[in-house]
Amino acid sequence: MKILSIALNTFRENLRDKLLYNLLVFALLMIGSSVVLSRLTLGEFHRLILDIGLGSINFFGVLIAIFVGIGLVSKEIEKKTIYTIVSKPVARYQFLLGKYLGLTITLFVNTVVMALGLLLVLYAQGVPVEGMLFKALALIFVEFMVITAVALLFSTFTSATLSAIFTLAMYVIGHLTADLKVFGAKMDDLSRGILDGIYYLLPNLERFNLKGHVVHHLEVSGSDLTLIVAYGATYTAVVLFTASLIFHRRDFR
Amino acid sequence: MTTNSEFVVQTEQLSKTFRVGFWGKKVTAVDGINLEVRPGEVFGFLGPNGAGKTTTLKMLMGLIYPTSGQAWLFGRGLGDPQTKARLGFLPESPYFYDYLTSREFLGFYGHLFGLWGAGLDKRIDELLDLVGMTHAKDLQLRKFSKGMLQRVGIAQALINDPELVVLDEPMSGLDPIGRKEVRDLILRLKESGKTVLFSSHILHDAEVLCDRVAMILKGRLVACGRVNDLLDQGANHQVELVVDRLTPEGLDHLRPLTDKVVMQGDRMLVVLKSQQQVGGALEIIRAAKASLVSLNPQKGSLEDLFIREVEGHRRPPEDRA
Secondary structure, eight states: OHHHHHHHHHHHHHHTOHHHHHHHHHHHHHHHHHHHHHHTSSSOHHHHHHHHHHHHHHHHHHHHHHHHHHIIIIIHHHTTHHHHHHTSSOOHHHHHHHHHHHHHHHHHHHHHHHHHHHHHHHHHTTOOOOHHHHHHHHHHHHHHHHHHHHHHHHHTTSOHHHHHHHHHHHHHHHTTHHHHHHHHHTSOHHHHHHHHHHHHHSOOGGGGOOHHHHHTTOOOOHHHHHHHHHHHHHHHHHHHHHHHHHHHHOOOO | OBOOTTSSEEEEEEEEEEEETTTTEEEEEEEEEEEEEOTTOEEEEEOOTTSSHHHHHHHHTTSSOOSEEEEEETTEETTOHHHHTTEEEEOSSOOOOTTSBHHHHHHHHHHHTTOOHHHHHHHHHHHHHHTTOGGGTTSBGGGOOHHHHHHHHHHHHTTTOOSEEEEESTTTTOOHHHHHHHHHHHHHHHHTTOEEEEEESOHHHHHHHOSEEEEEETTEEEEEEEHHHHHHHHOOOOEEEEEESOOHHHHHHHGGGEEEEEEETTEEEEEESSGGGHHHHHHHHHHTTOEEEEEEEOOOOHHHHHHHHHHHTOOSOOOOO
């Protein structure tokens, strides 16, 4: 119940944050502009709308997760609002999970709004909507959950600015980890071991990217989908657990 | 671990060392403090800025962990959720969720104590009335002045009707009216049987409000006890007289007994060296047919005591966390 109260308060905080609306408006503009851009291409305009649309949802969602997300904990510590919460009968992990849940609700609502924008554009342009699109959207949301957890982890021990930089770096690296494995295969045993270690430690965010599947009408099996979601959930849980451990030991001064 | 629960707050050799800077240099903020706060009293925790008051209070509130020593609230170890349900805390110069209105703000804190519905609404109305903020119940906190924030901050600390109220510098940054209101509020809390522990560097407030005080300097406790006892201990027992129409002759007789004489037309202010001089001085005044307007034994103030302690403990300056 306490986690839920904190989550709802966080959600309310997000709803009153101008940054959120700015990002959302830009996302919708980007999705809308795909119509204009698709006119510039020959023939393949369906693909372009889907590609830009899903890309925008992913990119702006991640920006929201990072820039609203890092404020969650580090801002509370910097502004000392956390003093009044931790001195109440609220365990520190409850505070952390409440914050996480609150931002997840915000991101869910945002994803739905952006997805509706995309559907509207697709409908207006007469592009057929396939089930694959919804699977892709679902995995984009799972990616947001992983990124948010990472942002939260960083903000339990560093400043808001540094958390933003680290999380952004994690996002970029997370989409390139597959290269680490390819690169490692060409190296000696020790280097390969190290690169493999990093590969498994970092989130493999490319797993959540089904844009290519949607655009090229490829299928993903149900078991693959389940596995990917399970991977996202496990990664998130481990990151949140680590964040709780760090947060529990920390002095607020 | 539990201990004697006769005290609301008890600490034993409570210490905190911070590591600061790149090399992790050790800085002792609180150094072996022993405190005992009894039920129903107003206890002042006094000291200059950077003395370790806030650090001590934060340790009691579970915001930072002691490096060594122990502390108990209501006889229970720190961080016990049951204990937290019985206390209220107002941090120093608090920033609150400024996107909330007073009502939403207090509602949120109420939920953290498991309060919901009509009971909570009633409690919020009572508290807003108590701190005189009913007119601003639907105003966002970002539009509040510092005094208003302090008042909803106090309301927040009282939402669970706590037995112990801990206020960190509740009077700082407030105008004289705001300070008086906070003082009145603390007295009202005492009347309703609550224990109040507050820190301050404004000694006058402490003198008026507190049953007992502790004085902290550079992380160490330098004085602790009833306000009157501390004042008596520290007082120099001078006596101040105001006399009208004393002849120059009379003044010559009086002078050896005095520390200071200030003339203002016909009237003069005479400070006697000690209470032993009172009898002699009165005889001289009577013999000179002058009239005595007032006679005030000087009690000394916490401020005098404080300044003496500070000067007595002057050590080479250290960095403070």
